[in-house]
Amino acid sequence: MGLDFSVIPPFYGTLALGVLWTIAITATSAVLSFFGGILLAVVALYGPLVVRLPFRFVSWLFMGTPLLLQLFLIYFGLAQIGVDLPAFVAGVIGLGFHYAVYNSELIQTAMVAVDKGQMEAARTLGLSRRQALMRVVVPQAVRDVLPPIGNNMIALLKDSALVSVIGVSELTLSAQLAIGRTYRPFEFYAAAAVLYYVINLGMEAVLRGFEKRNRLSR
Amino acid sequence: MTQTHPFVEIRHAQKSYGKLEVLKDISLTVERGQIVAIIGPSGSGKSTLLRAINDLDPLTAGEVWLDGLQVNKALPHRQYENHINEMRQQIGMVFQHFNLFPHLTVRENVTMAPKLLKTISDKEADTLAEEQLDHVGMLERIDYYPSQLSGGQKQRVAIARALAMKPKLMLFDEATSALDPELVEEVNLVMKKLAEEHMTMIIVTHEMDFAASVCDRVIFMDKGLVVEEGPPELVFKNPTQERTQNFLRKHLEGAK
Numbered sequence A: 001m002g003l004d005f006s007v008i009p010p011f012y013g014t015l016a017l018g019v020l021w022t023i024a025i026t027a028t029s030a031v032l033s034f035f036g037g038i039l040l041a042v043v044a045l046y047g048p049l050v051v052r053l054p055f056r057f058v059s060w061l062f063m064g065t066p067l068l069l070q071l072f073l074i075y076f077g078l079a080q081i082g083v084d085l086p087a088f089v090a091g092v093i094g095l096g097f098h099y100a101v102y103n104s105e106l107i108q109t110a111m112v113a114v115d116k117g118q119m120e121a122a123r124t125l126g127l128s129r130r131q132a133l134m135r136v137v138v139p140q141a142v143r144d145v146l147p148p149i150g151n152n153m154i155a156l157l158k159d160s161a162l163v164s165v166i167g168v169s170e171l172t173l174s175a176q177l178a179i180g181r182t183y184r185p186f187e188f189y190a191a192a193a194v195l196y197y198v199i200n201l202g203m204e205a206v207l208r209g210f211e212k213r214n215r216l217s218r
Numbered sequence B: 001m002t003q004t005h006p007f008v009e010i011r012h013a014q015k016s017y018g019k020l021e022v023l024k025d026i027s028l029t030v031e032r033g034q035i036v037a038i039i040g041p042s043g044s045g046k047s048t049l050l051r052a053i054n055d056l057d058p059l060t061a062g063e064v065w066l067d068g069l070q071v072n073k074a075l076p077h078r079q080y081e082n083h084i085n086e087m088r089q090q091i092g093m094v095f096q097h098f099n100l101f102p103h104l105t106v107r108e109n110v111t112m113a114p115k116l117l118k119t120i121s122d123k124e125a126d127t128l129a130e131e132q133l134d135h136v137g138m139l140e141r142i143d144y145y146p147s148q149l150s151g152g153q154k155q156r157v158a159i160a161r162a163l164a165m166k167p168k169l170m171l172f173d174e175a176t177s178a179l180d181p182e183l184v185e186e187v188n189l190v191m192k193k194l195a196e197e198h199m200t201m202i203i204v205t206h207e208m209d210f211a212a213s214v215c216d217r218v219i220f221m222d223k224g225l226v227v228e229e230g231p232p233e234l235v236f237k238n239p240t241q242e243r244t245q246n247f248l249r250k251h252l253e254g255a256k
């Protein structure tokens, strides 16, 4: 059976919807992983011991086990014990926290590297420690690790394909639906690959915009 | 009845790092509007003393008072945090390495603390920033980032940032030591201007000429002790202590 890309146009709508869901779940998870990463980093470095230790443990759990397994656990496992999350929400929690842990590791390293004089100057003006952290230390740390955080976001986009297994009809699952009707895996998986690549380019452009805005402030 | 306590008072300040005694029972007072220079060899404890005044380096023993309030008052942790934050708002500090916030513009550097800590509108904060930056001659650079400024300009912005909190007392820790020689004067001029406006200042410095020209009193420290203090013409011209004489002689030779 030869290749025939004319099978694709009838499924434009399906694929477009898949693209939208992929963007939605990636963007939501990315925002969660960004702010979650900051929160985790601050708590890991400055939180009281009783909070720090469980946080460490959960971080280790998210980093040390497969994301696919985490998604199964959050969606199917929690449902079994009565926590019935919509697939989209379960996917966002899984992806978001998984990458929040990775972002947090980056931000922690950068926070420790911020010059001690910054905290001192802020405290000298009368800022509380929390204000000094959130206004002075964290913004500089985040600025310093924006490029690797950006790489995490790109990885997150690609890993978003995993949520197809819990039934979020994002791009990969949409392609599979189309394949189920047409038995044309090559054409549709190739189409999906191209679409992922295009989303990726868009995302990189957005990230570069952020980095450019940051160039002067160092 | 008016109490006649000194404006700034340090009582029996002691500070140790482990076995190392950095400050050994230092007491001194500064009156409102006075300008005091602290000089002395490296490691004598000048920075430690200055940083004890706003509790950046807490004392091992002793008290610091500002305008009738004890800065390092013994309080439960939570209360102490609030108390010290309020005290620090009244004490401006300028560092050798400026410590401007690099992620903020000049304007934001100056307005951040007033906006967070005082009940003023954004507009008032902007006006305040413009006034303070004008005062130090940095108004044209208000929308620059610190990375776009020279060292002298950075230090002038740092001074404006401290002044925006309307402090009662300004502390300077070698404000010009990190500057290229040709940039020292512009910062000294700003400090002289503050002196003329009767800002109370404690200035740690290695610049004897500057100390002699602006200060009411000079304190010579060595090995954690105040060895000698008095008006600049006495301490610089006719020091009574041998250690002061040696230090000044070495310093003069070094300057040549």
Ligand SMILES: Nc1ncnc2c1ncn2[C@@H]1O[C@H](COP(=O)(O)OP(=O)(O)OP(=O)(O)O)[C@@H](O)[C@H]1O
Pocket (backbone or CB within 6 Å): B017, B020, B022, B040, B041, B042, B043, B044, B045, B046, B047, B048, B049
């Ligand atoms: N955090 C610290 N831990 C241990 N020792 C310290 C610490 N900070 C300062 N010291 C020591 O305290 C002594 C006084 O230091 P300080 O910085 O007050 O001196 P200084 O008079 O300001 O010197 P300089 O002119 O070089 O700035 C020095 O011997 C220094 O090594």
Ligand SMILES: [Mg+2]
Pocket (backbone or CB within 6 Å): B046, B047, B048
């Ligand atoms: Mg010093």
